[in-house]
Amino acid sequence: MKILVCLSNVPDTTSKITFTDNNTAFNTAGIQYIINPYDEIALARAVELAGNGQGTITVIHVGEAAADPTIRKALAIGADQAVRIDAYPRDAWFVAHQIASYAKTQNFDLILTGRESIDYNGSLVQGYIAELLGIPSISIAKKLDINDSQATVEREIEGGKEVIQVPLPVVIGTAEGVAEPKIPNMRGIMSARTKPLEVIQAIDVPALSHITHFDTPPPRGNVKLVDKDHVTQLVELLHSEAKVI
Amino acid sequence: MAILVYIENIAGAFKKSGYEAVSYAKAIGDATGQPVTALSIGKVDTGSLEGLGRYGVSKVIAVNTEQLHQFVNQAYAAVIAEVANSIQATTIVLSNSFSGKGLAPRIAAKLDAALADGAITLPVIKGDAWEIKKSAFSGKAIATQELTAPIKVIALTPNTIEAVEAQTTVEIEAFQPQVAATDLSTVVKDIMQATDKIPLPEANIVVSAGRGLKGPENWKMIEELADVLGAATACSKPVSDAGWRPHEEHVGQTGLAVSPNLYIAIGISGAIQHLAGISSSKTIVVINNDPEAPFFKVADYGIVGDAFDVVPKLIDAFKAYKNH
Known part of the structure; x- marks a missing residue:
């Protein structure tokens, strides 16, 4: 089985988010980058599925050379090889076109992404890739098993879950529950240095939209404290002041 | 057009x-x-x-x-x-x-x-x-x-x-x-859906609890409070990681982002990753026994007190409000 895992390089979850150039660009100064946590889940499951020589894992990232440490970490966790499409990852539409264009030449059985990236919070790349390749996609998987040429997936739905079966090849967005993220061991880290990382030129993709600027959410008001022995006061405030009950 | x-x-x-x-x-x-x-x-x-x-x-x-x-x-x-x-x-x-x-x-x-x-x-x-x-x-x-x-x-x-x-x-x-x-080519084999529960992403009111609850056995009062309010229940990441509550209840940066009218956080300290998932809630109420908990800084209303003491009182107060 040939597995492709798509990686996004995102700011660490504790990062303070600020902007530069009149709030038109994310301020990358001092930001520590990590593998998108949901992509880490995808990679962990790929490592489990490909275990005992049952498959090979390619990780792909669309981005600039600064992301190479993130890619090497994925190799250390257990991917066999890596591909970086050398371009600024403008938006999901652009990224998906790059990945689909590469995937078309490779016949992957399974393409995994995280359910969303924690920076722009899109969950678009999986659906775009699948549509561009003309194959099925599942947006939010909580469980993923492969039997022969079929995937069995638990998909999250409002207030519950759905069990679905889908033939390979398929694109799946993974969420918590699919696997526990793996920490690279020393052997993995050593071998990651020599695993192949191929750099490929990007294809042209016309833009359909772009982000013009960012705002930070308005600061929240000062907390109004209610005495723990007079909780009816809170009920009154929620009713007459906040008007939420 | x-x-x-x-x-x-x-x-x-x-x-x-x-x-x-x-x-x-x-x-x-x-x-x-x-x-x-x-x-x-x-x-x-x-x-x-x-x-x-x-x-x-x-x-x-x-x-x-x-x-x-x-x-x-x-x-x-x-x-x-x-x-x-x-x-x-x-x-x-x-x-x-x-x-x-x-x-x-x-x-x-x-x-x-x-x-x-x-x-x-x-x-x-x-x-x-x-x-x-x-x-x-x-x-x-x-x-x-x-x-x-x-x-x-x-x-x-x-x-x-x-x-x-x-x-x-x-x-x-x-x-x-x-x-x-x-x-x-995709076939739905089974659907497991609790039709009597309010789906978390759509809920107007969310009652959420964290490690301050000390164990999964203490969620009865959280569910009761949610019931009284017609709310969905949610939890913090450590709680779902520990298996006290299912993953789909995890609200925060690596979980679900919600924007209810009212978010009630009980026994959650307010880590930046949690706040990320709930900051667009219209009104935030925090109940925590630690007055220094960062959650109070983003809350609209707060009660400094022990959840095991405050929540039962709140349930009674909301019940009285609903009944009159």
């Missing part, structure tokens, strides 16, 4: 977030002078379809093909794109629900459309360019996206706008889509 809004159903009943999408589409229709057509896929009774007239829809296209009685992402996206083409829709609105997240990119790719996912505002229309805001960096920022392509797909964040009634007479048209066999 026309506006198409896709409205999702669960077991034949339209979802609250679907009505919100209809109202959103209607607002765009009013601003641009275009009629709104709603699309329903699956087994929905005529009464519900006609009911869409109450929200300002002038026409409902109903697809009741048996092969599509269960949700198949690829086929549904194809049907929505086919209907959009047939009515020459240049705006397609749907809810950014779990299913909507799967559909939106596929529809947009089919139509070469610009896609605003997780929209939290109505578009500011400047000719062909539409500006729409969305949450970014897990609630730590708001991004303004300009959609320049002629066709636009908008996936609306649930709970962003209220469904408003706007009576119109509605015409219902049955539609037979061209469904390709290759679009139907």
Whole structure:
């Protein structure tokens, strides 16, 4: 089985988010980058599925050379090889076109992404890739098993879950529950240095939209404290002041 | 030019977030002078379809093909794109629900459309360019996206706008889509859905608890409080990681982002990752025995006290409020 895992390089979850150039660009100064946590889940499951020589894992990232440490970490966790499409990852539409264009030449059985990236919070790349390749996609998987040429997936739905079966090849967005993220061991880290990382030129993709600027959410008001022995006061405030009950 | 809004159903009943999408589409229709057509896929009774007239829809296209009685992402996206083409829709609105997240990119790719996912505002229309805001960096920022392509797909964040009634007479048209066999390869084997519970992403009120509860056996009072308020329950990451509560209740940066009218956090300290997922809630109430808990800094109302003491009192107080 040939597995492709798509990686996004995102700011660490504790990062303070600020902007530069009149709030038109994310301020990358001092930001520590990590593998998108949901992509880490995808990679962990790929490592489990490909275990005992049952498959090979390619990780792909669309981005600039600064992301190479993130890619090497994925190799250390257990991917066999890596591909970086050398371009600024403008938006999901652009990224998906790059990945689909590469995937078309490779016949992957399974393409995994995280359910969303924690920076722009899109969950678009999986659906775009699948549509561009003309194959099925599942947006939010909580469980993923492969039997022969079929995937069995638990998909999250409002207030519950759905069990679905889908033939390979398929694109799946993974969420918590699919696997526990793996920490690279020393052997993995050593071998990651020599695993192949191929750099490929990007294809042209016309833009359909772009982000013009960012705002930070308005600061929240000062907390109004209610005495723990007079909780009816809170009920009154929620009713007459906040008007939420 | 026309506006198409896709409205999702669960077991034949339209979802609250679907009505919100209809109202959103209607607002765009009013601003641009275009009629709104709603699309329903699956087994929905005529009464519900006609009911869409109450929200300002002038026409409902109903697809009741048996092969599509269960949700198949690829086929549904194809049907929505086919209907959009047939009515020459240049705006397609749907809810950014779990299913909507799967559909939106596929529809947009089919139509070469610009896609605003997780929209939290109505578009500011400047000719062909539409500006729409969305949450970014897990609630730590708001991004303004300009959609320049002629066709636009908008996936609306649930709970962003209220469904408003706007009576119109509605015409219902049955539609037979061209469904390709290759679009139907996904098979739904089983659905496990608690129909008596309010889905977390759609809930107006969320009662959430953290490690301060000390153990899963103590969630009875959280559930009781949620029951009294008609709320959904949620939890912090350490709680779902420890297996005290299911993953789907985890709210925060790596879990679900919610924006209810009222978010009540009990025994949650307020780590930056948790706050990211709830910061767009309209009102936040924090109950914590540590007055220094960072959560108080973003709360509207707070009670410094032990959850085991405060929550039972709150349940009584809300019950008394509901009964009078």
